[in-house]
Amino acid sequence: MIEVSDLHKSFRSGEGWIEALRGVTCHVPKGRFAFIVGPSGSGKSTLLYLMGALDRPTSGTIKVEGFDLTAMSEAEQNAYRRDKIGFIFQSFNLIGNLTAVENVLVPFLPRGLTPELRSRAEELLKDVGLGKRLSHRPRQLSGGEQQRVAIARALVKDPVLVLADEPTGELDSRTGDEIYRILRELQARRQTTLVVVTHDRRFITPDDLVLEIQDGELMNGEAKEPNGDLARVASSS
Amino acid sequence: MWTFAWRNLATRPLRTILALVGLSIPILGVLGLFSLSGGMRNLVGATLSQIQGAMILREGQPSPVFSDLPADLADTIRKVPGVSAVAPEVWKIAPSVEGQTLFGKTVKGLGSGGGSSQVARSLFDQVVIQGQDIVAHQGLKSAVFPKAMIKGPEGGRFLLPEDRGKNRVVISSKIAHDYPDPKTGKPHKVGDSLRIGNERFEIIGLYNTNSLVLDGVALMDIDTARKLLNVSKDKVSSIYVEATDPAKIDQVCENIEKAAPGVDARGVNEILSNFGDLMDQLDHFLFATVALALMVGVVGIINTMLMSTTERFGEFGVLRTNGWSRSNVLTLVTAESAYLGLLAGIVGFVLALVFTTVANQFITSTGLKLTITPWNALGGLTLSIVMGTLGGLYPAWKASRLVPMDAIRLGTR
Numbered sequence: 224m225i226e227v228s229d230l231h232k233s234f235r236s237g238e239g240w241i242e243a244l245r246g247v248t249c250h251v252p253k254g255r256f257a258f259i260v261g262p263s264g265s266g267k268s269t270l271l272y273l274m275g276a277l278d279r280p281t282s283g284t285i286k287v288e289g290f291d292l293t294a295m296s297e298a299e300q301n302a303y304r305r306d307k308i309g310f311i312f313q314s315f316n317l318i319g320n321l322t323a324v325e326n327v328l329v330p331f332l333p334r335g336l337t338p339e340l341r342s343r344a345e346e347l348l349k350d351v352g353l354g355k356r357l358s359h360r361p362r363q364l365s366g367g368e369q370q371r372v373a374i375a376r377a378l379v380k381d382p383v384l385v386l387a388d389e390p391t392g393e394l395d396s397r398t399g400d401e402i403y404r405i406l407r408e409l410q411a412r413r414q415t416t417l418v419v420v421t422h423d424r425r426f427i428t429p430d431d432l433v434l435e436i437q438d439g440e441l442m443n444g445e446a447k448e449p450n451g452d453l454a455r456v457a458s459s460s
Numbered sequence: 461m462w463t464f465a466w467r468n469l470a471t472r473p474l475r476t477i478l479a480l481v482g483l484s485i486p487i488l489g490v491l492g493l494f495s496l497s498g499g500m501r502n503l504v505g506a507t508l509s510q511i512q513g514a515m516i517l518r519e520g521q522p523s524p525v526f527s528d529l530p531a532d533l534a535d536t537i538r539k540v541p542g543v544s545a546v547a548p549e550v551w552k553i554a555p556s557v558e559g560q561t562l563f564g565k566t567v568k569g570l571g572s573g574g575g576s577s578q579v580a581r582s583l584f585d586q587v588v589i590q591g592q593d594i595v596a597h598q599g600l601k602s603a604v605f606p607k608a609m610i611k612g613p614e615g616g617r618f619l620l621p622e623d624r625g626k627n628r629v630v631i632s633s634k635i636a637h638d639y640p641d642p643k644t645g646k647p648h649k650v651g652d653s654l655r656i657g658n659e660r661f662e663i664i665g666l667y668n669t670n671s672l673v674l675d676g677v678a679l680m681d682i683d684t685a686r687k688l689l690n691v692s693k694d695k696v697s698s699i700y701v702e703a704t705d706p707a708k709i710d711q712v713c714e715n716i717e718k719a720a721p722g723v724d725a726r727g728v729n730e731i732l733s734n735f736g737d738l739m740d741q742l743d744h745f746l747f748a749t750v751a752l753a754l755m756v757g758v759v760g761i762i763n764t765m766l767m768s769t770t771e772r773f774g775e776f777g778v779l780r781t782n783g784w785s786r787s788n789v790l791t792l793v794t795a796e797s798a799y800l801g802l803l804a805g806i807v808g809f810v811l812a813l814v815f816t817t818v819a820n821q822f823i824t825s826t827g828l829k830l831t832i833t834p835w836n837a838l839g840g841l842t843l844s845i846v847m848g849t850l851g852g853l854y855p856a857w858k859a860s861r862l863v864p865m866d867a868i869r870l871g872t873r
């Protein structure tokens with residue numbers, strides 16, 4: 224499903240360069256729930272964003288379903304993000320001037336909305352328990368509710384891959400449990416592949432794939448199992 | 461997407477309004493100035509198109525008031541082929557009316573203690589005397605004043621041959637109003653006595669041309685005028701000429717200039733087209749001034765849009781993340797500033813409507829009327845939208861150029 228090989232990413236910073244990723248190679252099979260863990264500043268978000276084609280790597284390749292993201296044109300990347308990837312962020316990142324339904328429909332706004340799309344968005348919001356909040360603005364919703372709108376937005380395109388960057392980072396633990404319950408259910412029901420960055424290892428189950436990053440390098444991974452199911456470790460804390 | 465853009469403006473009303481003011485004021489300026497120049501064009505056009513025929517003046521003199529010609533020139537001109545009617549006139553600025561002159565009015569005001577409530581007069585309010593050869597003028601087809609006499613008994617009558625040599629005058633209702641009876645303070649009526657210089661005149665008629673230029677004229681017999689204004693018997697100021705065929709007036713003018721060296725014969729058309737050129741130049745000048753103000757307005761829009769896009773980088777990141785292309789983001793931001801431009805155009809147009817309506821209340825007596833033509837309104841609106849769009853392009857380009865990853869990071873920081 225996702226094949227990352229020898230991925231490098233450097234950022235210009237003042238006088239020098241910061242190497243956020245230094246040769247990451249990993250593999251996430253289809254339908255798996257994968258976690259990226261590691262200390263702050265280790266490059267977790269950078270790896271996740273590159274998987275979503277939000278930027279181009281300095282070197283290396285990322286293939287999703289066999290398509291090489293690095294070889295895609297700008298327009299192809301736009302379409303890839305629009306049709307294949309669902310993003311969920313730590314700070315929800317809803318658009319303040321749009322209602323809950325419209326936020327869910329954001330990927331389709333430039334091409335225009337159809338009644339079918341609208342009812343699909345409403346259906347998804349009902350699924351995540353927001354059937355009565357359809358035309359609320361984000362500021363009228365609690366953090367947990369906002370994150371559920373964001374999940375609905377990630378799912379409206381029926382994505383092959385959901386990428387989440389610390390989705391419970393700004394929520395209390397009970398609301399966090401609820402978010403993970405929704406994500407787990409999604410994985411079980413639709414066979415969607417999920418990659419989630421987290422600091423909180425208590426959501427990791429023994430079946431999950433864990434990619435542990437430190438200083439831009441994968442700590443468990445190809446070195447141990449070059450040809451197989453990479454980086455498979457149970458949670459340790 | 462368009463409603464989205466609209467909401468992005470509406471959620472920051474104060475900022476939107478400030479940017480609006482910045483652009484709508486110059487738009488008001490554009491509309492106001494063009495309506496003013498259009499109004500003046502109409503006014504003078506209406507004035508001059510009332511006068512067919514041609515005016516003969518001494519060469520190089522812009523106005524009959526400053527021109528003098530020998531009285532016997534009229535006989536020479538009568539013999540020029542194509543000329544059908546010749547009417548000599550004496551023109552001079554009135555020495556004083558009811559003791560008031562344009563510049564010496566304050567002196568009089570001090571002396572009598574009255575008249576201090578008078579509004580300051582403009583140059584157009586100056587009374588000009590026209591002494592006309594009454595019999596010759598009766599032969600004209602295109603004379604303006606007889607046709608402009610107020611109907612009914614309060615209008616009195618126009619000059620007749622029996623008024624020759626008599627102190628009788630026909631004035632406009634504007635003059636009657638501007639120089640009221642000093643005893644009662646009320647406007648003069650037909651039958652009243654009017655003091656011009658040191659002489660008393662009987663008002664025999666009132667006219668109203670509704671034209672700024674013509675309504676300042678007091679008409680009397682040519683010899684009466686000579687006596688009042690110290691013009692000798694053998695002089696006239698100008699000679700009004702009509703052609704047998706009004707369409708050939710330019711040809712007739714050339715013939716007259718050939719027959720009588722040292723005179724200018726100008727058809728009304730010619731004067732009109734000169735005036736048109738002048739107004740065109742005025743328009744250019746006004747446009748330059750307003751263009752400057754417009755630039756300031758556009759800078760205001762750029763500033764507003766930059767502020768609004770900079771604080772929304774995170775939002776653009778989210779949009780890009782959800783598959784929006786660079787050009788989608790560009791369109792969104794440009795749409796917002798185009799809306800700003802449209803709003804500014806509408807506000808400017810409404811302000812201009814209010815402004816011209818109010819202004820028209822104050823200038824009715826001059827005959828000047830400010831109007832905003834549909835074309836001007838449409839032009840102003842288009843201009844405003846274009847300016848708004850231009851002002852949004854740079855911020856939009858900046859917003860669309862962001863790498864989604866950077867935009868997300870900037871937005872969440």
Ligand SMILES: Nc1ncnc2c1ncn2[C@@H]1O[C@H](COP(=O)(O)OP(=O)(O)OP(=O)(O)O)[C@@H](O)[C@H]1O
Nearest residue numbers: 234235236241243262263264265266267268269270
């Ligand atoms: N646009 C950028 N310019 C410069 N440096 C950057 C940029 N983006 C990321 N970095 C640097 O790259 C490194 C990795 O950043 P990244 O955000 O991927 O870390 P992270 O593991 O997600 O950290 P956290 O847990 O705090 O979110 C950090 O040192 C960060 O400062």
Ligand SMILES: [Mg+2]
Nearest residue numbers: 267268269388
């Ligand atoms: Mg991070």
